[in-house]
Amino acid sequence: MSIEAKKRIDELTDAINYHNYRYYMLEDPVISDFEFDRLIKELAALENTYPQYVRDDSPSKRVGGAVSEKFGQVRHNIPMLSLDNTYSRDEVAEFDAKIKRFLGYPATEEIEYECELKFDGLAVELIYRDGIFVQGSTRGDGVTGEDVTANLKTINTIPLKLQKNIGYIEVRGEVLMDKKGFKRLNEERLKEGSSLFANPRNAASGSIRQLDPEVTSKRNLIMFAYGTGGYSKEIIFETQFEMMNFLRAAGININKNVAVVKGISGAIDFFDGVAKKRESLPFEIDGIVIKVNDLKLQERLGEISKSPRWATAYKFSAKQEVSEITGIEVSVGRTGILTPVAILKPVNIGGVVVKRATLHNQDEINKKNINIGDGVLVERSGDVIPEVVKVISKGGNSGPFKLPELCPCCGSLTVIDGAAHRCMNELSCPCQIKGTIVHFASKRAMDIEGLGEKIVDKLVEKGLIKNVADIYYLKKGDLSGLEGFGEKSEENLFNSIEKSKNISYDRFIYALGIRHVGEHIADLLVKYFGGIEGIKSAGIEELSSRFGIGEEIGKSIFNFFRTGSNTAVIERLFKAGVSPHIVNVSAYAGYGKIAGKSFIFTGGLKDFTRDEAENSVKEMGGIVEKTVKKKLDYVVAGNEPGSKYDKAVKLKLNIINEEEFKELIK
Ligand SMILES: [Zn+2]
Structure with missing residues (x-):
């Protein structure tokens, strides 16, 4: 009996000293405070009964940890x-x-x-x-x-x-x-x-x-x-x-x-x-x-x-407990960041049953070497999301869990952005879409009055909008079933959607919500590159170095336009009649012939569909008009031009053919 007790006292003394060191010196505990106190109590009880076995280095002989050497002692x-x-x-x-x-x-x-x-x-x-x-x-x-x-x-x-x-x-x-x-x-x-x-x-x-x-x-x-x-x-x-x-x-x-x-x-x-x-x-x-x-x-x-x-x-009872990771879920936030979440064997921590805990990002997972099946220490502190503090025992999976290369929400390729994995499909990823649409419609962007957070939530939940282009494909009556939406407010919304089609190019770029591209950078991009086409064809180097905006921003812009779903949405926006125009024409060197100029098309073209031709004008910062007016810069006349042509002749406008148009956009 007494030999048993001595053995246990030794074990406990060593264990407590080790945990003391981890707690005070490394600030990196591996057991819960509750568990630690339990060890202390067990040792105290044994030392009480068998004082002859109390060791000199027993934790009962001192209060806390040793002094770190970097500071003077007091x-x-x-x-x-x-x-x-x-x-x-x-x-x-x-x-x-x-x-x-x-x-x-x-x-x-x-x-x-x-x-x-x-x-x-x-x-x-x-x-x-x-x-x-x-x-x-x-x-x-x-x-x-x-x-x-x-x-x-x-x-x-x-x-x-x-x-x-x-x-x-x-x-x-x-x-x-x-x-x-x-x-x-x-x-x-x-x-x-x-x-x-x-x-x-x-x-x-x-x-x-x-x-x-x-x-x-x-x-x-x-x-x-x-x-x-x-x-x-x-x-x-x-x-x-x-x-x-x-x-x-x-x-x-x-x-x-x-x-x-x-x-x-x-x-x-x-x-x-x-x-x-x-x-x-x-x-x-x-x-x-x-x-x-x-x-x-x-x-x-x-x-x-x-x-x-x-x-x-x-x-209060312990805030750290031991549990096991039964799975890892990866969620996608409103800004496209992938967040790994550990699914835990339910554990009661301080009166709350915890089933999930955040793992933050790939770096944290690597550092702690976390994978499914591992025994872990979980902590819940107040209203902070529970988190996995560390692995206590490795399960079957060797090495750390790897975040998926594809966005779990939309399946598009993710990129590494600082410590985060990010889905670049900003314009269509269902997990990001609400945030993207609210930003797109906001006052300083497309300024679509009446398209606030609440309405966007409803439209997305009803499946009426899947990306920002869908705003322009809403039909009268789509909104009538929505709570708090009357005929008048529906009409107002459609009016402001219509009005937003005629927007300045810098605001349009800003509205797209490209990561890191605020109003100022949007303005610079448009001034230098003209429209979408110019920005799209620029390399990371050119994007980053031109205005000293740094590689991170350059990369973000580059990746945005390399994501097919984003460019598809932009094309649909143009197709719906969104027609961004350049306000200050003199600022463009590269696209001077098109940027800020107004065009109208009439008749069929050989090498372009009408949509293609109009898009290339818009992408280069030009304006596409639907009706002939006095101040048109170019009237592009194809085969069998219609009444617009006759009007243009009457107004003595500048009429060009397909070959001349091709020359302009070259
Ligand atoms: Zn996604």
Whole structure:
């Protein structure tokens, strides 16, 4: 029995030390916090029964991780203890019962507790001398921490000077990153191709333990204080609550969710209240802290194995759990980015059943070497989408999962765009189509009034529109069945669709929603290349170098026009009568003969269909008119021209034949 116990103590000590290292030093845990606490508890129980086997490197002999070597060391005057964790009402009740036994109080006694939020961040100590912030350190192993003064000074919620002139005080608090900041940081890192932070706690810790304070300053960290270390004699407070109010009055950031309650049932009520508003808080918390309010009692209670006897953390159940990936689905977002999503064996994480978790992109999958069948650690933090933190055991598939080369939504070829795989079929991919149409119809693009997001949603869902060209093929009556669509609004919509056909070329290019092509670049493209034809025939090099727009944009334009479905949609737009024209003709060198000039066709052509001829004019920035008017630049007369020809002769317009037309567009 005792040999068994020794063996288990050794195993647990090694395991906990390893996980401690992963958690604190690498900031890269492989087991859940809950699982980790379970190991600690098992070891503590065994060490209690068999004290002769407690090893010198037992985690019970120290509080946290070792100090990283890159920062100077700071020895805490009073050790920074860690709190004992409880996870259930029974455990919390036992915490209360132990206190009463220790103090010799009757079981019915109601102790006054002070309750606070348990922030999920990095514990720090701030030293103020004569009201001035002089040194800040991390908790480290509880005895010695790292000197991160310069980094802490960049945090706005840490005052550099107190509101009161206090001789000396050590303030203890937690540095954290709010949910928004965390999301933004990971989005930025995704774009840069940097590795992502697993949770806001790791992000806060990584930001503080940064060698460059400049970087820390950009991370938008917050500090909330929860107590003091040592302080000079002139300071007097009798309760934990008074201490918090004292700190607040001195200008130290104290979260408003602090309460004094009567008895342990009061603390449990506080916990229930916090659990309800947890998701709506702007930052992550992992439970509450319950402290004996009376400081004299705190002193009497003292500590036991590096934790105060007078306080406990009452935590929400684990937010990381182990599961298995049963499949990987790839979805396509509104901008064409392919997002891999892991389908999981359902697992309960913090009261929510999680069945799916994001895998971000191919780079992240490669880095974590994730594939179907793998055992994984899954994390859910607040309202953030659950994510796969890491692989714990490899399943049957060796190597990482590969994203498909074809868009799962429309089947067209995807391209690699930064860290993302992207479907380039912007104009017809069903997954992108709503966003594309809304942009196309927007005010600064084609300006089709009445074709907003709601209507587009309905039209796409009803199958009336599959791409932007379909807008021009809607028939009267198509819309009458739609909710909230009367005869009048239908008529208005058709009018604005009709009006939009006569659009300037730069706005037309912008409306196509080519990635990276905003209004300015659309304008440049048209000025230089004339129309679609010119842009289409330009190589990546030419597109990128001409205006110094960079290769990424050049590539995006190039790929757009190499995607057959996109050019097909453009052709259909022209065919429907969309007739973009160039406003400032003098700007075009290459297409001067066509760009901005107006044309009309009459009679049959030998080498072109009418559509082809009209398209080539439009693509080169010319305008195709349907009726003869005084200011026409060219009348192209083919075989057996009709009445338009006669009119043109009467108006003495410039009439050319097919050969001359061919010469013009050459
Ligand atoms: Zn697609």
